[in-house]
Amino acid sequence: MTGYPEGYTSPRPEWTTGRGLYNALARRADVAAKYFAVFLLDAGGLAALWLLVTYAYAWYVLGITAYILVPWWVFALGVVEGAILWESLGRSWGQKALGRELTPVSGEATPIRRLLYFVLWHLFGLTGIGFVFVPPLHERWSGLGLRRERPSAQAPVPWYRTSAGLFVAVLLVVTMVSALGVTLTWESLRRLFTQAGQTAEFWRALVRPDTTILLDAMRDMIVTVFMAVLATLFAVAVSVPLSFLAARNLMRGPIGRPIYTLIRGAMSIARSIEPIVWAIIFLVWVTALRSPFAGILALWVHSIADLVKLYAERLEAIDQGPIEAITATGAGRLSVLRYAIVPQIVNPYISFTLYRWDINIRMATVVGLVGGGGIGQRLINYIWGVQYRQAGTVMILIVILVWAIDYLSARLRAKLA
Amino acid sequence: MPTPYLVIDGLTKVYERGQVHALRGLSFSIEKGEFLVVIGLSGSGKSTLLRCINRLIEPTEGKIWLDGTDVARLSAKRMRRVRRRIGMIFQQFNLVDRATTVRNVLTGRLGYMPGWRSLLGLFSSQDKRTALANLERVGLRDKAYARVDELSGGQRQRVGIARALMQKPEILLADEPVSALDPATSHSIMQYLEQMNRQDGVTVIASLHFLSLARRYGTRIIALKDGQLVFDGPPKTIDNAKFKEIYGEDAEEVEVR
Numbered sequence: 001m002t003g004y005p006e007g008y009t010s011p012r013p014e015w016t017t018g019r020g021l022y023n024a025l026a027r028r029a030d031v032a033a034k035y036f037a038v039f040l041l042d043a044g045g046l047a048a049l050w051l052l053v054t055y056a057y058a059w060y061v062l063g064i065t066a067y068i069l070v071p072w073w074v075f076a077l078g079v080v081e082g083a084i085l086w087e088s089l090g091r092s093w094g095q096k097a098l099g100r101e102l103t104p105v106s107g108e109a110t111p112i113r114r115l116l117y118f119v120l121w122h123l124f125g126l127t128g129i130g131f132v133f134v135p136p137l138h139e140r141w142s143g144l145g146l147r148r149e150r151p152s153a154q155a156p157v158p159w160y161r162t163s164a165g166l167f168v169a170v171l172l173v174v175t176m177v178s179a180l181g182v183t184l185t186w187e188s189l190r191r192l193f194t195q196a197g198q199t200a201e202f203w204r205a206l207v208r209p210d211t212t213i214l215l216d217a218m219r220d221m222i223v224t225v226f227m228a229v230l231a232t233l234f235a236v237a238v239s240v241p242l243s244f245l246a247a248r249n250l251m252r253g254p255i256g257r258p259i260y261t262l263i264r265g266a267m268s269i270a271r272s273i274e275p276i277v278w279a280i281i282f283l284v285w286v287t288a289l290r291s292p293f294a295g296i297l298a299l300w301v302h303s304i305a306d307l308v309k310l311y312a313e314r315l316e317a318i319d320q321g322p323i324e325a326i327t328a329t330g331a332g333r334l335s336v337l338r339y340a341i342v343p344q345i346v347n348p349y350i351s352f353t354l355y356r357w358d359i360n361i362r363m364a365t366v367v368g369l370v371g372g373g374g375i376g377q378r379l380i381n382y383i384w385g386v387q388y389r390q391a392g393t394v395m396i397l398i399v400i401l402v403w404a405i406d407y408l409s410a411r412l413r414a415k416l417a
Numbered sequence: 418m419p420t421p422y423l424v425i426d427g428l429t430k431v432y433e434r435g436q437v438h439a440l441r442g443l444s445f446s447i448e449k450g451e452f453l454v455v456i457g458l459s460g461s462g463k464s465t466l467l468r469c470i471n472r473l474i475e476p477t478e479g480k481i482w483l484d485g486t487d488v489a490r491l492s493a494k495r496m497r498r499v500r501r502r503i504g505m506i507f508q509q510f511n512l513v514d515r516a517t518t519v520r521n522v523l524t525g526r527l528g529y530m531p532g533w534r535s536l537l538g539l540f541s542s543q544d545k546r547t548a549l550a551n552l553e554r555v556g557l558r559d560k561a562y563a564r565v566d567e568l569s570g571g572q573r574q575r576v577g578i579a580r581a582l583m584q585k586p587e588i589l590l591a592d593e594p595v596s597a598l599d600p601a602t603s604h605s606i607m608q609y610l611e612q613m614n615r616q617d618g619v620t621v622i623a624s625l626h627f628l629s630l631a632r633r634y635g636t637r638i639i640a641l642k643d644g645q646l647v648f649d650g651p652p653k654t655i656d657n658a659k660f661k662e663i664y665g666e667d668a669e670e671v672e673v674r
Contacts (some may be wrong), residue, residue, distance in 0.1 A: 027436075321511030325577075328471055329584055330500035330528025335535045339524050343513045 024134075032131040034100070035146055039126075041094030042083035049171050050079065056178040084126075086163065088118035093164035099149045105135070106143055117142035205392020213390050217378060217397055224374035225401070227292050227367075228360035231299035236353055238304050242267075243311030244337075250315065263308070270305035278302055279367040295372025299360050306359075310352045311345075318344045351416045358409040362402055375401075420485065421446035422620060423470070423588070428479035430465050430644075439465040440644040442479070447622070447637075449587075452614045454635035454652075455624040458664060462644040463624035467590045470622070471503045472496050483588075501528035504581030504619070508593040510573040514566040518557060518576050521565055522548040525583025544583075551579040555609060571602035578609050589613060591623035595630065603627075607634050628660065 014020035051067055058066035068075045086092040087102065095101055102117070103109065120138035124130030130137035139145040159165030242263060244250055251260035278298035286294050322340035331339065368376020375398060382391035424446040430439040439462045447453055455463045468474040470481060472488060481488040488499060504525075512521045526544045527535050534540075540548075552558050555575040565573060574594060581589055591610060595603035611634055613619045625631045631638050632652040640648035640655075640663040647663055648655065661668060 319511075319514075321507065321509050322513045324473055325505065325507060325511035325580070326524055326527065328473060328500060328503070328505040328590075329525050329580070330497045330503075331524070331535065332497060332527075332532055334532060335527045335530075338536055338538075339527065340513065343515045347515075 028131050028134055031134060031136060032128065034098075035125060035131075035136070038087065038092070038094040038098055038100060038146060039083060041097055042087055042092045043079050045093055045167065045171065046082045046086075047075075047079045049167070049174065050075065052171070052174045052178045056174060056181060059178065059181040080126075084118060084121055088114050088121065090163050093167050095146070095149075096162075096164040100146045101149050102144055103147045103150070104143055105139065105145045105147075109144060113142055113144055117144045201388035202392045202395075205389040206396065208389070209393040209396060210390050211393075213393060214397075217375065217394055220375040220378045221397060221401055223292055224364045224368065224376070225361060225405075227296050227299065227364045227372075227374055228357055231296045231303055231364075232353060232357040232360050234296075234300050235303035235307055235356070239307035239311055240349070242304070242308045243315060246308050246312040247315035248312075249318075249320070264312075267305045267308045270301055271309065273302075275299055275302040275363045275367055276370055279370050279372040283371055292373030295364060295367040295374060298367050298372060299363055302363070303356055303360060307352060307356055310356075311349060314345055314348045314352070315341070347416045351413045354409045354412050354416075358405055361405050365398055365402075420482070422449040422484060423447040424480070424482040425466075425470075426480040426482065428466070428469060428481065429477050430462070430469060430474065431477045438644055440469070440476075440479075443641075443644065443646055445639060445646060445649060447620060449620055450614070450618050452611070452621045452634060452636045453623070454631040454638045455622065455641060456626070456628060456631055456638060456663065457624075457641035457647075461641040463641055464592050465644075466641070467505075467592050467622060467624060470588075470590060471500050471505060473505075497528060501584055502587045504584045504586030504589040506574065506577040506581055506589070506591050506594050508596045510570075510577050510597075512565045512573055512576055512580075515564065517562050517564055518568070519545075519548050519552065519561040521576055522552060522579045522583055525580040528584065548579070548583060551582045552576075554582070555579050570598050571605065574598065574602075574606050575609065578606070578613075582613070586619055588620040588622070591621065593624050593626065596626055603630065610634065628655065 015024055054069050055065075055067055058064050058069065070078075083092070083094075087095065091101060102114075104113070107113075117138065120130070120142050124137040130139075133140065135145065160169070245259050246263040246267065248260060251257060275298050278301050279295055282294040282297040286297065318341060322344070323336055326336045326340040364372070364374055365376040365379075368374040368378070369380045371377060371380075375394060379391055379394045379398070382388070382394060426444050428440050428443040431437065432439055443462075443466065455466065457463050465474055469476045470483070470488065472491075476489050479489065483499065483503075486499070488496070491499060513524075523540050523544060526540060526548075530540070549558065549561060552561050555578055557572060557575055557579070560568060560572065565576060568576065577594075589610070594610070595606050598606065607630060610621055610623060614621045623634075625635075632655070635652050638648065638650065638652050638655060639646060640659075642663060648659055655663075
């Protein structure tokens with residue numbers, strides 16, 4: 001740049017550098033994501049409403065099971081057009097849920113401009129063409145754009161006077177109505193009130209427990225507690241390192257973010273599969289016989305998924321100040337971890353672990369029901385064997401155990417806080 | 418002509434994908450032993466400037482010559498060696514609340530220790546003696562084994578100073594060190610900084626909100642506005658007109674006594 005007179009050269013345009021190009025792309029993706037998030041919420045909500053209404057109508061009026069009752073393209077068109085119309089002319093629930101509103105970028109939001117926005121959003125928004133530009137084309141030409149909701153001086157409209165509020169209310173009511181149709185029949189309702197006498201055997205056990213099985217049941221209970229302890233301990237050993245890779249604030253950049261996404265995704269899938277399902281999987285996997293080992297594995301997997309989430313969320317909430325300060329002293333990465341992060345998380349981690357142990361004891365009983373060993377397995381054996389008095393006795397023991405552990409873990413956690 | 422101790426040359430920092438310009442081509446230099454006060458409105462780039470000097474924030478562009486090396490271009494490993502010579506104290510103190518005072522102070526030595534020693538927490542007895550001596554110096558010897566969350570704001574900032582002293586710094590960055598404190602405590606903290614500056618010959622760069630404090634303690638003042646230098650000179654030369662230029666037309670000067 002030397003040798004040229006002042007103002008003779010101009011700086012290199014931003015978009016000619018890799019970073020500039022990346023920034024430009026990311027900015028466009030940002031804008032598009034905001035528009036599409038609102039649209040997907042609206043269209044998804046309308047689709048759900050349509051399905052449920054049709055289902056309830058078909059079930060109660062026509063007496064058949066049906067979901068859309070119209071050709072699929074009519075359904076699709078209706079949902080998409082409905083969502084666009086709702087977004088253009090009013091305040092949709094997607095906009096409301098994400099805290100956005102359609103506001104004039106300049107001038108007034110006249111009905112003509114709203115109509116123009118409706119057309120332009122079809123042509124350039126939904127197709128994605130408009131997002132090549134920033135601000136996007138449909139926003140430029142209609143003068144309207146999705147902006148963050150601004151606090152206004154006017155009193156808020158009550159929920160039953162807004163389209164979004166009414167929509168959610170109708171959706172809830174319709175969901176309940178169609179769910180009733182699926183789950184409830186008059187026959188089962190009648191039984192609820194007439195067949196209570198058949199459970200007499202259970203109630204009898206509560207006042208007259210079978211003490212001959214107590215010793216065996218106690219042994220199984222100890223197995224259950226140990227299943228929970230082992231599952232929790234092994235889960236902690238895996239979760240603590242994983243939680244650092246699953247914390248958004250620690251995993252930045254092109255390498256860190258994919259790892260974060262991968263682990264968080266895997267964990268949420270593992271968590272959404274119930275321990276009882278895991279138990280069945282591991283029963284098939286490790287042994288054809290019923291055994292506590294399969295139960296431990298099931299609890300282990302589910303505990304890892306749960307603990308990683310709890311730990312990572314705590315990590316995301318730590319105070320960044322000490323990290324900054326320790327980094328500034330010239331300490332290395334591991335020292336920063338040891339002196340700025342670890343002191344902030346030790347107690348919460350122990351507290352979460354105790355909580356999970358408490359859950360695992362309850363879960364160990366449930367896992368036992370499918371053959372994962374312990375007290376649960378004994379219970380289900382008695383029930384299948386129509387030994388209701390023994391089953392009732394086991395139930396009493398389980399209640400006492402769960403209550404005691406619950407109390408213990410609550411007391412310990414209160415100490416840590 | 419000898420080069421100045423610290424030279425900032427065309428320093429630029431851009432945040433949020435090119436949307437926010439925190440610093441715009443900032444240039445100035447400091448001699449060894451100066452007490453430089455940086456003033457300016459919130460968001461004018463004071464914090465960003467201080468954090469660029471020890472690279473807690475990566476500068477987007479520009480050079481930072483510290484004692485003849487360009488800090489902005491150092492590798493992470495060599496940067497850590499440079500950071501040991503740069504102490505820093507913070508507005509929110511940034512101490513580990515659950516640890517004891519002396520343990521917080523000892524973390525100032527981490528840059529000088531081999532990795533395995535620091536991971537095992539094996540501070541040398543020499544370091545421990547120095548830590549207690551530094552606590553003595555800031556008047557907190559009796560709180561050495563108290564947990565930091567039991568201390569008051571002023572005491573916490575003194576712990577921060579003791580931690581910086583552990584580094585035996587050549588230069589101290591103070592990011593609004595007294596903004597969270599009351600006026601009397603503010604003066605006591607500023608006097609510790611002044612003492613470090615005069616007795617130990619530490620170059621101090623402090624960002625402050627109150628002009629009266631800046632005038633009282635600074636040997637030189639620079640003012641930032643929108644990431645650009647709008648004033649650079651001795652404290653006496655800031656008059657009312659200059660003040661309005663820095664802080665805007667509606668500003669009134671507030672005294673801290």
